[in-house]
Amino acid sequence: MNAPFNRSVGLLILEVVNSNPNGDPDLESDPRTLEADGRGIISPVSFKRKPRDLVLENGLAMDEARRTLKLGAKGDHNEYGILESRGRNRNEIIRMDRNSFLSSYWDARVFGNTFLESAKESADDDKETKDFKKKIKDGEVKVDHFISTGVIQVGVGVSIAPITIDRMTNTNKSGVQEGKDRGMAPLGFRVVRHAIYAIPYFVNPSMAARNGTTENDIKLFEFLAPHAYSQTASVVRSDIRCLQIWRGRHKSPLGSCPDHLFLDALTPRVKNGVNSPKTRDDYEFPEPDTTLSERFEAIEDLCTKDWDSK
Numbered sequence: 001m002n003a004p005f006n007r008s009v010g011l012l013i014l015e016v017v018n019s020n021p022n023g024d025p026d027l028e029s030d031p032r033t034l035e036a037d038g039r040g041i042i043s044p045v046s047f048k049r050k051p052r053d054l055v056l057e058n059g060l061a062m063d064e065a066r067r068t069l070k071l072g073a074k075g076d077h078n079e080y081g082i083l084e085s086r087g088r089n090r091n092e093i094i095r096m097d098r099n100s101f102l103s104s105y106w107d108a109r110v111f112g113n114t115f116l117e118s119a120k121e122s123a124d125d126d127k128e129t130k131d132f133k134k135k136i137k138d139g140e141v142k143v144d145h146f147i148s149t150g151v152i153q154v155g156v157g158v159s160i161a162p163i164t165i166d167r168m169t170n171t172n173k174s175g176v177q178e179g180k181d182r183g184m185a186p187l188g189f190r191v192v193r194h195a196i197y198a199i200p201y202f203v204n205p206s207m208a209a210r211n212g213t214t215e216n217d218i219k220l221f222e223f224l225a226p227h228a229y230s231q232t233a234s235v236v237r238s239d240i241r242c243l244q245i246w247r248g249r250h251k252s253p254l255g256s257c258p259d260h261l262f263l264d265a266l267t268p269r270v271k272n273g274v275n276s277p278k279t280r281d282d283y284e285f286p287e288p289d290t291t292l293s294e295r296f297e298a299i300e301d302l303c304t305k306d307w308d309s310k
Contacts, residue, residue: 003253005215006297008203009262012047012225013244014157015280016195018166020236021157021229022046023190029236031165031192034158040195042157047199049084050228051221052107056082061231065223068307069216076216080106083113102212109213110221112150151213152221157199160268161277164193191236196243196283198267205253222247226303244285245302248292257295265292 014021022042023029032041054061062080065071071080083093083105093101102109168189203218222245229240246266250256266286274282288299 003205004208004213005203005205005218006253007205007250007255008218008247009250009259010201010203010222010225010245010247010302011263011266012157012197012199012201012242013246013268013285014042014197014199014229015241015243016040016159016192016197017239017241018191018193019239020191021197021240023236028190030167030190031163033163033165038162040159040163040192040197042197042199044154044156047154047157047228048107048111050232051224052082052084053232054224054227055080055106055220056085061224061227065220069219069223071216071220076214078103078106078109078212078214078217080220082106083108099212106217106220108148109211110150110152110217111154112148112207112211148210149207151204151207151211152218153202153204155200155202157197159192159195159197160283161195161270163195166191166193189236194278196268196277196280198263200259200263202259222302222305223307242303243280246288246299247302248288248296248299251295251297256297257292261295262292265289 020029020031021040022032024032032043033039034041070076081104084107096104105113107113207213225245226242229237229242233240244266246262248257248262266288268283268285270277271282271284277283293299
């Protein structure tokens with residue numbers, strides 16, 4: 001079986017300034033940190049939510065992606081729906097056959113999915129749904145396409161150095177509680193003062209046949225990744241800058257270089273003599289050298305890639 005594309009490895013470099021890249025619900029939305037050394041972390045789920053939202057919004061980013069990547073053009077039979085979205089009809093989805101399901105949902109193709117829980121019986125199910133779920137339970141209907149590993153795996157993002165968290169109280173001129181003419185959220189604004197984060201990702205073509213993933217699906221992820229934070233900014237994520245996204249495309253489907261060599265070579269480092277980095281100038285940002293480049297078919301920075309020139 002021929003793979004539709006070669007293996008790839010990538011590294012997103014983010015600069016976080018007075019923003020919260022990923023709040024921890026167990027710590028009142030404090031920026032997530034590693035207990036061992038105080039470095040900040042960004043969960044894979046948190047990052048993947050950003051490109052999902054851009055596709056789901058179907059706004060400016062997707063307009064540009066369709067034009068540039070020619071999504072939906074001749075030969076592109078997939079749709080670009082989002083499985084992980086509010087308001088989805090779970091009972092309708094579990095009735096979809098393999099081809100219909102995989103061709104409908106972009107995020108199920110690239111990130112994988114675990115949708116088998118939809119087959120659990122519910123008191124709200126009508127007779128037709130109950131009968132269908134019984135067939136699933138009895139093995140009469142195959143639903144293996146509802147659980148699969150994604151072609152793109154995003155790793156845990158970790159800051160290069162320990163982070164400093166600032167906490168402030170938010171106030172509201174108009175009251176939100178009965179009997180009060182003003183509002184207050186004590187320590188409700190929790191942000192990282194400054195940090196550089198590195199998020200790895202991996203593209204595994206071995207799963208493409210199972211998920212129906214095409215090269216266009218991968219290109220859409222790469223096209224959206226540089227805009228993931230700027231186009232989904234919020235009050236506490238107002239200034240997260242995508243500095244670099246190094247993408248190394250291997251020379252073969254199985255890979256032509258150990259991924260860790262790519263990640264180790266391109267991960268930023270705190271400059272010698274700097275004990276407590278406070279600005280971008282306190283870090284070194286490596287670039288691919290000749291030895292590394294020779295191991296790959298191509299190494300590019302997706303933040304500066306000219307998609308129109310391809």
